[in-house]
Amino acid sequence: MQISSKWVAGLASLSVAAAGLAGATLTPDRTDVTTAGPGTADAAKAVQSTDGRGDGGLRLNQLQQVGSHNSYHRELSAAEKQVQQAQDPGATNLFYSHASIPNQLEDQNMRSLELDLFPDPAGGLYTWPLLRKATGQGPLTDPALVQPGIKVMHVPDFDYNTNCRSFVLCLQQVKTWSAAHPKHAPITIQLELKQSDPKVVAAGGVKAPPWDLRNLTSIDTEIRSVFSEKQLLSPDDVRRAGLTLEQSVLTKGWPTLDQARGKVMFFFDNGGAGTVRDLYREGRPNLEGRAVFTRGPEGEPDAAVTMVNDPRGANQAEIQRLVKKGYLVRTRSDEPMSTVLTNETSRVGIALASGAQWVTTDFPVAGMAARYDSDFVAKLPGDAAVRCNPVVAPNRCRGNVSER
Numbered sequence: 368m369q370i371s372s373k374w375v376a377g378l379a380s381l382s383v384a385a386a387g388l389a390g391a392t393l394t395p396d397r398t399d400v401t402t403a404g405p406g407t408a409d410a411a412k413a414v415q416s417t418d419g420r421g422d423g424g425l426r427l428n429q430l431q432q433v434g435s436h437n438s439y440h441r442e443l444s445a446a447e448k449q450v451q452q453a454q455d456p457g458a459t460n461l462f463y464s465h466a467s468i469p470n471q472l473e474d475q476n477m478r479s480l481e482l483d484l485f486p487d488p489a490g491g492l493y494t495w496p497l498l499r500k501a502t503g504q505g506p507l508t509d510p511a512l513v514q515p516g517i518k519v520m521h522v523p524d525f526d527y528n529t530n531c532r533s534f535v536l537c538l539q540q541v542k543t544w545s546a547a548h549p550k551h552a553p554i555t556i557q558l559e560l561k562q563s564d565p566k567v568v569a570a571g572g573v574k575a576p577p578w579d580l581r582n583l584t585s586i587d588t589e590i591r592s593v594f595s596e597k598q599l600l601s602p603d604d605v606r607r608a609g610l611t612l613e614q615s616v617l618t619k620g621w622p623t624l625d626q627a628r629g630k631v632m633f634f635f636d637n638g639g640a641g642t643v644r645d646l647y648r649e650g651r652p653n654l655e656g657r658a659v660f661t662r663g664p665e666g667e668p669d670a671a672v673t674m675v676n677d678p679r680g681a682n683q684a685e686i687q688r689l690v691k692k693g694y695l696v697r698t699r700s701d702e703p704m705s706t707v708l709t710n711e712t713s714r715v716g717i718a719l720a721s722g723a724q725w726v727t728t729d730f731p732v733a734g735m736a737a738r739y740d741s742d743f744v745a746k747l748p749g750d751a752a753v754r755c756n757p758v759v760a761p762n763r764c765r766g767n768v769s770e771r
Contacts, residue, residue, distance in 0.1 A: 422624060422764070422768045422769050424623055424624070425623060425755070425760065425761075425764060425768065426620050426621045426623050426624070427553065427621040427622060427623075427624065427627055427695065428616075428620070428621045428694070428695055428724060428759060429756050429759050429760045429761070429764065430624065430724060430753050430754070430756055430760075430768060431719070431722070431723070431724055431726070431747070431754050431756045431757065432477075432478040432479050432552070432724065432725055432726070432747075432753050433476075433477070433479070433700070433727070433728060433745060433746055433747050434477050434478060434479020434480060434481070434555070434557075434725050434726070434727045435465055435471055435475075435477050435479070435481065435727060435728065435731055436481055436699060436727040436728060436729050437465070437481055437521060437729070438468060438477070438481050438482065439465065439468075439482055439483070439519045439520070439529040439530055439531055439537065440461075440463065440464065440465055440528075440529065440530075440729075441464045441465070441530055442461065442462055442463065442528060443461075443526070443528050444502075446502045447498045447499070447502055448461075450498050450501050450502060451498065451525065451526070454525075458526075459704055460702075460703050460704050460705075461521070461526050461703070462704065463703045463729050463730075463735070465530060465729070466530070467530045467531075467540070468480065468530060468531060468537060468540045468541060468544075469543070469544050471731070472541070472544045472548075472554070473544060474732075475731045475732050476731075476746075476747075476750060476751065476752035477731060477752075478551070478552050478553070478554050478555065478752050478753060479554070479555045479556075479557070479697075479725045479727060480541070480554065480555070480557070481556070481557040481558075481559065481636075482519050482534065482537055482556060482557070482558055482559070483519060483520060483521055483559045484517050484518070484519060484534055484558055484559065484560050484561065484586070485517065485518045485519075485520060485523060485561055485562075485563075485575045486517060486575060486576040486577075486578065486582040486585070487515065487516060487517060487518045487575075487576075488515055488576065488581075488582065488585070489515055490512075490513050490515035490516065491512065491513045492518075492573055492575070492576075493507075493512055493518055493520065493524075493527065493573055494506045494507050494512045494513065495507070496524040496525070496527050496572075496573075497524040497525070497567065497570060497572050498524060498525060498527075507527075509532050511531075511532045511533040511536050512532055512533075514533065516533055516534065516585075516589060517533065517534035517535075517582075517585060517586065517589055518532060518533055518534070519531060519532060519533060519537055522561075522563075522564055523563050523564075523567065523572060523573045523575060524564075524567045524573060525564065525572075534586075534589050535589050535592065535593060538589070538590065538593040538594070541554060541556070541631060542593050542594060542598070542631075545598070545629060545631065548770070549628070549629045550628050550629065550770055550771055551629060551752075551770050552624060552627070552628065552752060552753045552768065552770055553600055553624075553628070553629075553630045553631065554630075554632070555632045555633075555634065555725060556631060556632070556633050557634055557635075557636055557697065557725075557727075558633055558634070558635050558636060558659060559635075559636035559637065560578050560583075560635065560636075560637050560643050561575070562575050562577070562578075563575045578643045578646070579646070580646055583643060583646060586659060587657060587658040587659070590633060590659070591658060594631055598629065598630055598631060599630065599631060599632075600622065600627055600630040600631065600632040601632075601654075601657065602653065602654035602660055602669075602671070603654075603655065603656065603657075604622065605621065605622065605671065606653055606654075611652070611653050611668035611669075612654060612668055612669050612670070613663070613665075613666070613667065613668055613669070613670040613671060616671045616693050616694070616695075617692060617693040617694075618693075620693070621693075621695070624768065632660070633658060633659040633660065634659060634660040634661070634662065634672040634695075635647070635659055635661050635662055636662065636674070637662065638661070638662030638663070638664070638673075638674075644661045644662065644669075647659070648669055652668040652669065653668050653669060660672045670694070671694065671695065672694065672695045672696075672697075673689060673694050673696055673697075674696065674697045674698070675689070675697075675698050675721075675723070676697075676698060676699050677698070677699065678698040678699070678700075678714065678717050678718040678721045679714060679717055682721075683717055683720065683721045686698060686722060686723050687721055687758050690721070690722040690723065690724070690756070690759055691722075691758060695724045695725070696721075696722075696723040696724060696725070697723060697724070697725040697726075697727065698718050698721055698723040698725070698726055699718065699726070700714055700715040700718040700719070700726050700728045700745040701714060701715070701728050701729060701730060701743065701745055702729075703729045704739065706743065707730065707736045707739045707741045708739060708741075710741060710743070712743060715728075715745045718745075719757065721758070722756050722757055722758025722759060724756065726745070728745035728746075730744050731744070731745060731746055732744060732746070749766075749767055751767040751768070752767075752768075752770055753767065753768040753770065754766060754767050754768055755768060
């Protein structure tokens with residue numbers, strides 16, 4: 368997303384009525400393809416039926432789920448959206464909204480969620496966004512914003528509406544649903560650690576605190592304030608004695624579905640060298656004691672989870688290679704709003720056929736794209752929550768996986 372340099376001139380002179388609502392296409396966030404490395408050992412496979420009586424022997428890497436991208440995201444008001452477009456003609460890409468997290472889990476069969484996080488150790492940092500000031504509105508009044516703790520939103524001051532404003536509140540909603548459905552397949556929560564947009568800060572917006580070691584550790588603390596160790600699937604639960612985390616998943620395999628039922632697993636979107644990943648695993652090369660999996664490159668001790676956002680072209684084969692090797696992979700079946708506006712329905716099938724365990728979408732149910740004159744939807748066949756992975760599931764494993 369490119370925010371106009373007009374921000375620097377200030378927002379007070381903006382004429383809200385002058386902005387139109389023309390369509391635009393989205394430039395993808397990025398295409399992340401992990402470089403191939405040595406080693407060919409697959410995770411161990413269990414041969415089980417999927418008739419609801421014996422699928423618990425399947426391992427996590429032998430499953431596939433559709434999840435929601437930016438699961439918290441809600442559009443702003445009409446007046447605020449007009450200012451968004453005046454500053455960024457591509458802001459149409461922000462015009463999508465998700466149901467509440469409990470509804471996503473219950474009614475849309477989501478088992479993978481994504482949250483964007485911002486530090487707020489003192490509380491109250493994000494209560495009065497610039498767009499609200501530009502449209503003559505007062506501060507946001509949600510009490511969760513005033514409390515100290517990590518906040519959930521897309522872009523401070525510019526795209527901040529959400530169905531759960533604090534990290535803990537989002538997690539509590541997941542826990543409540545999980546407690547009512549104790550046999551559910553594991554819920555994976557992707558975390559993207561973000562900072563303020565520099566152009567918005569230059570215009571007088573909030574500068575988010577850095578993701579230093581203290582704030583990174585607060586992620587673990589907040590997770591464990593909601594979920595017990597028994598409810599959490601952590602790197603310590605996967606790593607085997609005498610092996611790195613990567614060696615464990617590639618040679619010994621992931622936990623089985625039965626071992627992971629009712630649990631929640633977290634991983635960081637952020638990767639690469641010199642990033643929060645390095646700081647988070649400092650002195651803990653295998654994520655010892657940590658609550659969140661990192662996005663480590665192949666050959667690194669912490670490598671277990673990775674991402675290839677665009678499954679098209681040569682990337683599909685790359686995802687299949689990673690999946691066959693034993694990694695858990697996330698990809699995307701669509702991106703707002705280009706997929707819908709260009710009616711590119713083929714990407715859903717490509718993403719599912721790649722074998723990526725998590726395929727994320729902004730349109731998980733029919734009707735969400737109708738406002739754009741589209742029937743686009745991304746979901747598993749039969750509206751299932753979980754199915755056998757088309758690339759690495761055992762031969763006898765076909766169709767939906769029971770959540771009895």
